[in-house]
Amino acid sequence: MKLHSIRADHRSAAVAAALAVAVAFGFLAFTLSAKAKLDSEEARYLNPREMVLSLDGRRLYVMCEASDEVRVVDTTSEKVVQSVAVGHMPRGISLSPDGQQIFVANSWDDTVSVIDASALKVVQTLTTGFEPNSVVSDREGKTLYVANRLSSDISVIDLPSGQETKRLLAGRGASYLALSPDGKRLYCTHVYPHVGAHRTTPESEVTVIDTARQRVVERKPLHNVAGVFHIAFSADGKLGVAPQLRPKNLVPLAHVEHGWAFGDSLALFGDDIGGVVQVPIDELDRYFAMPFAAVITPDKTKLYVSSSGAESITVIDIPKMLTYVHAASGPIANDLSASANYVVARIPVGRNPKGLLLSGDGKRLYVANRLDDSITMIDTSNNVVVSLINLGGKQDMTSLRRGERIFYTARFAFQGQFSCANCHIDATFDGLQWDLEPDGFGVDIVDNRSIEDLSGTEPFKWNGGNPNMATECGPRTEKFFYRSQSYNSAELADLVTYIMALPLRPNRYRLPAGELTPAQERGKAIFERKLNKFGKAIPESNQCAYCHSGPKYTNQKLADVGSGKKTDRSPFIDVPQLTNVAYSGPYLHDGSARSMEEIWTIFNPNDTHGFTNDLTKDELNDLIEYLRTL
């Protein structure tokens, strides 16, 4: 019996040894394979944007926006050990409650990749709304919520079946989701303000969903806010924080040196606050542009906020902040002296810091340096940077990359107030109308245009005043926007290279094979028609396809379409390109048309903006359906 046991033990030891060798060999093979895979993809920049940590804290999953992958970092060795390819332009990542699955929102594919966290393989792909930007599971792991930026809604997906069961109305540009600590409420923010009356204060909201009923139950109003990003909660659920932008688009931007173009601030809510209070993180003479992510330490003493444009992390003493907020006698959102009462440190980090993540014990803060392809680790006990994790990726510095960094940094603007990306959020637009030039209050109001796929759309500016992008971004930016020395010639060349290379987002209104629906076909015929419904010739200049011609649907000329206002110095407007026009409302040069319909139902009484008044309502709808496919 004893002998048998000894032999058995020997056999067990032998098996164990063999297994250990096999596992070691397997791990080595796995590691080598991963390294080979990573090496083969060195040609791409990564743009790490968001992160999640495995439940045991040993793996950091880093979602890389530019390389369409999740890089897996061993938190002990601080090395990348694996990469998982996901869909195109991933923007959001989260972990299932049991830690077994990783969800990634692929913004350009309109899908969510479900990754098996053990096998590190995509095991399922779920369909979402337009441009999914964030994804969160409920506490039970049965329902997935996805914030869709372009459809401005939240997909509710039944995880067992993988089917979307409903959509919930969110704010315009729905982008970031956060579950309350008790799992009962889901919060959603949005990056574009609601389309309101022309030249009124921008309004936004925090959309609150009851996860048990899967219904929107509250919309917390955010007054004078355009651009709201991540949400963080204290562990007790009593304090919610959302970094946000407060634009001053109703006064001339020439007043940058007198105040600010944007206020970088936080929306605070929850039982600790009672309602919503907005607090600035800027200082009187120094700004911390584009606040993006926030995290709160488990003991609720500190709040960390990434400022993507300022390339730093702001550290806030929460008890001090709450004391200050409760003692304040009125609104403090515009009081830049306020931050001195609760901001206790600013920690410089890498370029374009985006996602933040705290270790489970709150001792380590991870910062995703999006344009450095690295992760900064900060010791939260003393707010000191302790490590920098290189994620790999393309090491050569290109003009495109330099230009991208310039686009996203606020260091060129007076007092670091803002960057290109403030108005062109994620290189798109901001849904606002601005008073840009020093020509007086309310003169030459312009709607912010999208900057995708700009080649062949010159000149720039709504008055066509800038023949090329170098003029648009060079002296004009220096003089009218940044009020600072701005770029040198090499930097300007890099910035122009980057902007002119911005790709066109996928159009969601075209059928998969590119064919048109019957309504779109009818609309195309209207767009291209040369005769009105009475059989008479439409003057060439009044035909849609005359001005909106060529591959980008612009003849690159100026036209007076009757949309000029008394406050415009000239009625001649640059003919805008129509590519992805569906996304960029409001419309007309000054954003006075809240929808495409209003371009013709309200602002074209004399058929000066195309001959349209012979159209029936359904024909106008057809025309718009076609325009949405361009």
Next chain:
Amino acid sequence: MKRVSALTAFVLVAIATFGATPDMPRFRFENFTTANGLPDNHVFTVLVDGDRVWAGTENGLALYEEGKWKVFSPADGLAHRAVLSLALDKSTGDLWVGTMGGLSHISAGRIDTYTQLNSGLSNDVVYGVGVQGEYIWTATAAGASRLNKRTGEWSLFNERNAPMGEIWAYAVSPGADKVYFAVWGGGVLEYTLATGRWKDYTDPDGENELVLFKDQGLIHKITTSVSYVDNVLWVATYFGDSHYDGRNWHNFMVKDSGLPSNFTNQVKGLDATRAWFCTDKGLAYYDGVNWAVYRPALDTGRPEMYVRDATGTISPIAVDTAPAHNYILAVDFQGDDIWVATAKGLSRGIRQK
């Protein structure tokens, strides 16, 4: 002997009478007017959402919640003060509001409004609205509209692409497979989702004021309301009401049913056999055999209820309360209770038995 016979006869008649009276629902009505929070006494429509009740009035949309009224007006973003129709998206809890000035979408307090100027909506006068999954259907003064919530696409249906001799669409009732429209002067239109095809149902005898062929088709082409439930269509007109099971029509008129009036503003089917009828002379309930009518008496104004059985026997029921007015515009259900929109107030009928 003679006295005994008379007494016996009275008892027998009494037993026969009371024994034969069908046991129809009885209610105690509580009435709401401007005196207790309603923004206007002219209530076009009412909708129940769990514990909450929405009332569309001529001067705003009213929400009754936890014993209090809250009023939404154009100042809050509502398309127009006159609210004609309401539909609940049961999936999201959102409310769609048809008004005299466009269509409003209320979601957790936020109001977004669609008009014929800022959207693809066919016309600002939205008589009817209905939710069918991701589609929002509207019946407007210029035909029907369908909004695809996910894509934002508007599809319009009118005389150019549907059998709409008239385009004055008055009501809509979407089902899972079909959508029905009441078109004022145009009968009933049926839209089949699977095929995208339309079919029209009109008065087969073509007589506006007469009914020559009672059960051979729709009772009249001046339709005011449709209700599609359990694959059965209920239709209200100003000249009687209809029931259609896909094969056979059955029509109801005052002369051969328990309807208090042929002039019907709304019909709402509970299922394939039971329905409520909102007429200009009271509220009627039909259980498939018997009828009950609830109203203030037309002559005295006193609360009145009567029951008509299958034989046509009418039996009065003693009641202490009645709907606020006999001109009934709409009805909705809250468990066993009913909410009734009238021309002079909103009534809650609390079920007694």
